[in-house]
Amino acid sequence: MTSSSIPEGFLPFASRGRFTEKIGPLYYKPDGDSIIYGFLAEEGHTNGNGVIHGGMLISFLDEALGQIIWRALDKQRCATISLNCNFVASAKPGDWIETRAEISRKGMAVVFVRGELQVRGERILAADGIWKIIGK
Ligand SMILES: CC(C)(COP(=O)(O)OP(=O)(O)OC[C@H]1O[C@@H](n2cnc3c(N)ncnc32)[C@H](O)[C@@H]1OP(=O)(O)O)[C@@H](O)C(=O)NCCC(=O)NCCSC(=O)Cc1ccccc1
16 A cells, blocks of 8 residues: 555645755655654655665665754754665555654764654654754
């Protein structure tokens, strides 16, 4: 079964980054103190096996976690210094893919985050990341 449409409550995400524009459109929805990001997987996101390319999944998660952390830091500039990903299941064109994220620790100079991607509530990618606060 596929979703094939943008779920209710999600709005187009306007990124300042040209690369993000290229892989989008991406969407977001406020979720309490955080934000859920999502995108509708298309044929153009597939690899040679016909499933969604891992590079697309990581790029999407990197952008989403970066936005979530940037907001949690009151918009201080930050950059990914580590993002370890495990692809635990695959996604297909037509699937709606969305994030879940939890900031594990906000330090003086680094932020630790745990993130995942889900399709219909099932985890397809699990990640641990570290972001550096620029200039700290
Ligand atoms: C900067 C640092 C992380 C730490 O090094 P430190 O020695 O402790 O440096 P310090 O903290 O004192 O900072 C001064 C240095 O910082 C440089 N700079 C300034 N602004 C930025 C910037 N915005 N991004 C990167 N670097 C920036 C500036 O040139 C200066 O270097 P310089 O003194 O001239 O030589 C280094 O390891 C690095 O560049 N790694 C690569 C990180 C990387 O490229 N990750 C992938 C992209 S992130 C992404 O795409 C996801 C995302 C989405 C949405 C939102 C957020 C994230």
